[in-house]
Amino acid sequence: xxxxxxxxxxxxxxxxxxxxxxxxxxxxxxxxxxxxxxxxxxxxxxxxxxxxxxxxxxxxxxxxxxxxxxxxxxxxxxxxxxxxxxxxxxxxxxxxxxxxxxxxxxxxxxxxxxxxxxxxxxxxxxxxxxxxxxxxxxxxxxxxxxxxxxxxxxxxxxxxxxxxxxxxxxxxxxxxxxxxxxxxxxxxxxxxxxxxxxxxxxxxxxxxxxxxxxxxxxxxxxxxxxxxxxxxxxxxxxxxxxxxxxxxxxxxxxxxxxxxxxxxxxxxxxxxxxxxxxxxxxxxxxxxxxxxxxxxxxxxxxxxx
Numbered sequence: 001x002x003x004x005x006x007x008x009x010x011x012x013x014x015x016x017x018x019x020x021x022x023x024x025x026x027x028x029x030x031x032x033x034x035x036x037x038x039x040x041x042x043x044x045x046x047x048x049x050x051x052x053x054x055x056x057x058x059x060x061x062x063x064x065x066x067x068x069x070x071x072x073x074x075x076x077x078x079x080x081x082x083x084x085x086x087x088x089x090x091x092x093x094x095x096x097x098x099x100x101x102x103x104x105x106x107x108x109x110x111x112x113x114x115x116x117x118x119x120x121x122x123x124x125x126x127x128x129x130x131x132x133x134x135x136x137x138x139x140x141x142x143x144x145x146x147x148x149x150x151x152x153x154x155x156x157x158x159x160x161x162x163x164x165x166x167x168x169x170x171x172x173x174x175x176x177x178x179x180x181x182x183x184x185x186x187x188x189x190x191x192x193x194x195x196x197x198x199x200x201x202x203x204x205x206x207x208x209x210x211x212x213x214x215x216x217x218x219x220x221x222x223x224x225x226x227x228x229x230x231x232x233x234x235x236x237x238x239x240x241x242x243x244x245x246x247x248x249x250x251x252x253x254x255x256x257x258x259x260x261x262x263x264x265x266x267x268x269x270x271x272x273x274x275x276x277x278x279x280x281x282x283x284x285x286x287x288x289x290x291x292x293x294x295x296x297x298x299x300x301x302x303x304x305x
Contacts, residue, residue, distance in 0.1 A: 005040070005042070005101060005103065005110075005114060006040075006099075007040060007114040007116075007117055007118040008117040008118070009037065009038070009117075009118075009119060010032075010037060010038045010039065010040045010099070010118055010119060011028050011031055011032040011035070011037050011038070011039050011040070011118065011119050011120045011121075011122065012028075012040045012042060012111070012114045012115075012118040012120070012121045012122065013025050013027075013028035013029075013039065013040070013041055013042070013121070013122040013123070014042050014043075014044060014107055014110075014111050014121075014122070014123050014124075014140070014144075015041055015042070015043055015082075015085065015124075016043070016107075017043055017078065017081045017082065017085065020124070020157070021124050022085070023124060023155055023157075024122050024123060024124035024155040025041060025085070025089060025122075026089075026092070027122060027153070027155050027161075027299060028041075028120075028122040028153070029089050029092065029093045029096060029098070030093070031120065031122075031153075031190075032096060033093050033095070033096045034190045034191070035119070035190055037119055038097040038098070038099055039089070039096060039097065039098050039099065040099045040100070040101070040114075040118075041082065041085065041086055041089065041098065041099070041100040041101075042100075042101055042102075042103055042110065042111070042114070043078050043079075043081070043082040043085075043100070043101075043102045043103070044102075044103045044104075044105060044106070044107040044110045044111070045074065045075060045078050045102060045103070045104055046104070046105075046106075047071075047104045047105060071104075075102055075104065078102050079102045082100050082101075082102055083100065085100070086098050086099075086100040107140045107144075108140050108143030108144050108147065109147075111123060111140070111144045111148075111152075112143070112144050112147040112148050112149065115144070115148040115149045115150040115151070115152060116149045116150065117150070118150060119150075119151075120150070120151050120152070120153055120301070121144065121148060121150065121151070121152045121153070122152075122153045122155065123140060123141045123144050123145075123152065123153070123154055123155070124141065124154075124155050124156075124157075125139070125140075125141035125142075125154050125155065125156045125157070125293070141154050141293070142290075142293070145274070145289070145293060145302050148302070148304070149304065150304060151183060151301050151302065151303045151304065152301065152302050153299055153300065153301045154293050154299070154300050154301075154302070155299045156293075156294075156296070156299075158297070159296065159297065159298050159299045159300075160297055160298055161268075161298075162266060162267060162268045162298060163191065163268055164193060164268065165193065165266050165267045165268035165269075165298065166188070166193050166194045166195060166196040166248075166267055166268065167184045167185075167187050167188040167191065167193060167194075167195050167196070167267070167268060167269045167270075167271060168184075168195075168196045168198055168260065168263045168264060168267040168269070168270045168271070168298075169181055169183075169184035169195060169196070169197055169198065169270075169271045169272070170198055170199075170200075170256060170260050170270075170271070170272045170273065170288070170292075171197045171198065171199045171231045171234050171235070172199065172230075172234075172256075172273075173230055173233075173234060174273060175273075176273025176274055176303060176304065177234055177273045178234055178237075178273075179273060179303040179304060180271045180272055180273040180301075180303045181197070181234055181235055181237075181238045181271075182237070182238050182241075183271050183301060183303050184197075184238075184269075184271040185238040185239070185241070185242040185245050185247075186242070187269055187271070187301075188242070188245045188247075189242050189244065189245050191268060191269075193268055194245065194246040194247055194248060195245055195246070195247040195248070196247070196248050196250060196263060196267070197231055197235055197247060197248065197249045197250065198250050198252065198259055198260060198263050199227050199230070199231050199249070199250070199251050199252075200251075200252050200253070200254050200255060200256040200258075200259040200260070201224070201227050201251060201252075201253060202253060202254070202255075224251050227251055228249060228251065231249050231251075232249065235247065235249075250263070255288075256288045257287065257288045257291035257292055257295075260272065260288070260292050260296070261291070261292060261295045261296055261297070264292070264296040264297045264298045264300075265297040265298075266297070266298075267297070267298045268298060269298055269299055269300075269301065270292060270296050270298055270299070270300045270301070271300075271301045271303060272288065272289050272292050272300065272301075272302055272303070273289070273302070273303050273304075274286065274289050274302050274303065274304055289302055
């Protein structure tokens with residue numbers, strides 16, 4: 001059962017209690033501290049953990065008692081580990097308000113639901129060192145990013161911490177990109193770093209070699225001029241709201257996912273928009289967001305328009 005959680009106004013991070021997952025917790029704690037927000041750490045455990053482990057002779061009236069006792073013990077042990085983790089986070093981050101809760105349910109469903117009113121949901125993910133199937137199929141991090149209702153940060157094993165690096169944001173003319181730009185400028189202001197607004201474009205193929213040779217330079221010049229105007233227009237509101245944040249516009253020819261991954265090398269954070277279409281099942285990531293989540297050299301936040 002998914003318990004009712006107080007997630008509004010908090011940064012929420014999921015953990016399985018492992019040392020590997022602590023990296024995402026640390027990142028979430030640092031962001032919560034810089035934004036002066038409470039941190040809520042969730043340890044999400046499966047319901048009916050004992051089901052499927054009982055010997056055949058135990059099924060029947062005795063089964064429900066055994067399952068209930070096993071589940072109670074399992075949740076209690078999880079709560080003890082989480083209390084220790086919360087104490088560790090408090091020690092590492094003096095002054096940070098740290099809350100914690102053990103929740104029974106599906107991790108992706110709980111965290112996606114928390115994203116409805118949380119300031120940010122943070123999840124860890126395996127990177128290139130994990131088995132290929134795990135990296136490409138994703139798991140909890142992919143499910144949360146796919147079905148979240150608000151911004152989600154994904155911290156992979158391969159993401160490098162670059163506290164002085166810029167906040168990279170992918171820009172096009174979609175509502176999702178505008179939301180990403182606002183979050184990017186907010187994050188950059190908190191970090192004291194610039195924003196690097198990246199727009200990828202391609203030049204349409206020509207019918208003949210002669211046409212390509214004759215028209216390519218002028219077409220590229222026209223394309224970049226229009227693209228620059230578009231990017232500046234998308235940035236304009238955020239620039240006005242965060243006048244102290246320096247920014248740079250970078251146009252690059254190529255696929256958006258490749259350009260953003262390249263820009264992520266040396267960045268402190270990458271922010272990309274998702275093509276949300278309303279409804280839980282409809283909030284699916286586009287191919288660019290999926291690729292960046294898996295291949296980025298720095299932590300990634302996916303926003304909703």
